[in-house]
Amino acid sequence: MEPIKTFPRLGTRVDMEAIRAETGVSEIYRMGYNESPMGPSPKVVAAIRMAAAGIGYYPPMGDERLREVMAQTYGRGLTADHFYTSLSGYEAIELVARAYLRPGDEMIICNPTFGIYNKVALLEQATTVDVPLREPDFVPDVDAILKAINSKTRAILLCNPNNPTGTMMPSADFDRLMENISDDVLVIADDVYNHFVTDPDYPDVIKHILAGKNVVRIQTFSKAYGMAGLRMGFGIAKPEIANPVAGIQRGFHNNRINMAAGVAALLDQDHLKANVKMALDGKQYIYDQLDRLDVAYIPSQTNFLIVKFNREVDSLVQSLYQKGILVKKEPLPGIPHSLRVSTTVPAGNEAFIAGVESWLRAEQGSA
Numbered sequence: 001m002e003p004i005k006t007f008p009r010l011g012t013r014v015d016m017e018a019i020r021a022e023t024g025v026s027e028i029y030r031m032g033y034n035e036s037p038m039g040p041s042p043k044v045v046a047a048i049r050m051a052a053a054g055i056g057y058y059p060p061m062g063d064e065r066l067r068e069v070m071a072q073t074y075g076r077g078l079t080a081d082h083f084y085t086s087l088s089g090y091e092a093i094e095l096v097a098r099a100y101l102r103p104g105d106e107m108i109i110c111n112p113t114f115g116i117y118n119k120v121a122l123l124e125q126a127t128t129v130d131v132p133l134r135e136p137d138f139v140p141d142v143d144a145i146l147k148a149i150n151s152k153t154r155a156i157l158l159c160n161p162n163n164p165t166g167t168m169m170p171s172a173d174f175d176r177l178m179e180n181i182s183d184d185v186l187v188i189a190d191d192v193y194n195h196f197v198t199d200p201d202y203p204d205v206i207k208h209i210l211a212g213k214n215v216v217r218i219q220t221f222s223k224a225y226g227m228a229g230l231r232m233g234f235g236i237a238k239p240e241i242a243n244p245v246a247g248i249q250r251g252f253h254n255n256r257i258n259m260a261a262g263v264a265a266l267l268d269q270d271h272l273k274a275n276v277k278m279a280l281d282g283k284q285y286i287y288d289q290l291d292r293l294d295v296a297y298i299p300s301q302t303n304f305l306i307v308k309f310n311r312e313v314d315s316l317v318q319s320l321y322q323k324g325i326l327v328k329k330e331p332l333p334g335i336p337h338s339l340r341v342s343t344t345v346p347a348g349n350e351a352f353i354a355g356v357e358s359w360l361r362a363e364q365g366s367a
């Protein structure tokens, strides 16, 4: 018997111990995963320790306490009913898709973007329609999106700022999109990197939520909160959307450890700010050094950036790997030889630059 939906089993394990053994390097810098290298707040770790003793009992069925703290943290008149919690930002998107997509529906996405959106749609027997990012600035093309909307369009998924380009849709474009779509199209704003944005022109999605628009803002604890290993996310939307999305969740959806960790993380915004500062300082250092080396890059609104080279980068990825520096090869339209590089601790950023510099020297020597 064949399953109705088939996807390859996921299994690209990154085994740090195996990398240490293979390379002989003890300090591995994970610059390919868009994480925060300082990790969680010590208060989160303490809360997890406390909660661990209670895992013999089912957690509370509801997540009211966590959502109340979310409402306090975001302010602006948002209430606990504007939030739903999820086991990752990824799942926050999946829950919306499960609640809103029907077989045959279309969801507009703007490639190159985060790779999971297609699978999320296919699981609901819907499809994605690609309205590519404008080149060379890699920003969504609002006119093209509006033109692509038809009777099957049910959702528009915008990743802002976008992974992997690090680029951002400005607020005027987002506002224009929200003003020009009909009531039966839902905008999913995947804003998981929002904490790293410094451009004042970043769209105010919450303004649209409070105005009663059909928009869901996707958030995660994986990035600026430094908690990727815990798999926690949430969404923000008007209660008419957040409540049915939350209703999809199974009973005892959140475990005790996640709920305690989420509350502690939200209450320690200083730690989040420290994670953001480390990412922004690291990004500035990488920009300055790439300028010095005359290597191009895409200025980014996230904790990672695209670095552009003018020749094949396999040997660079390999030589960085041998030094314990993990980066992601990320070919983009018009930029065939590029890497996506996440910022990390200062020593890692420096090791990355040193690795690039010695590779460039060796390449120039062999040219």
Ligand SMILES: Cc1ncc(COP(=O)(O)O)c(C=O)c1O
Pocket (backbone or CB within 6 Å): 034, 088, 089, 090, 091, 114, 159, 162, 163, 190, 192, 219, 220, 221, 222, 228, 231, 232, 233
């Ligand atoms: C754009 C974007 N959205 C969502 C996620 C999902 O994050 P998580 O499932 O770790 O919350 C990621 C993770 O890299 C991402 O880059």
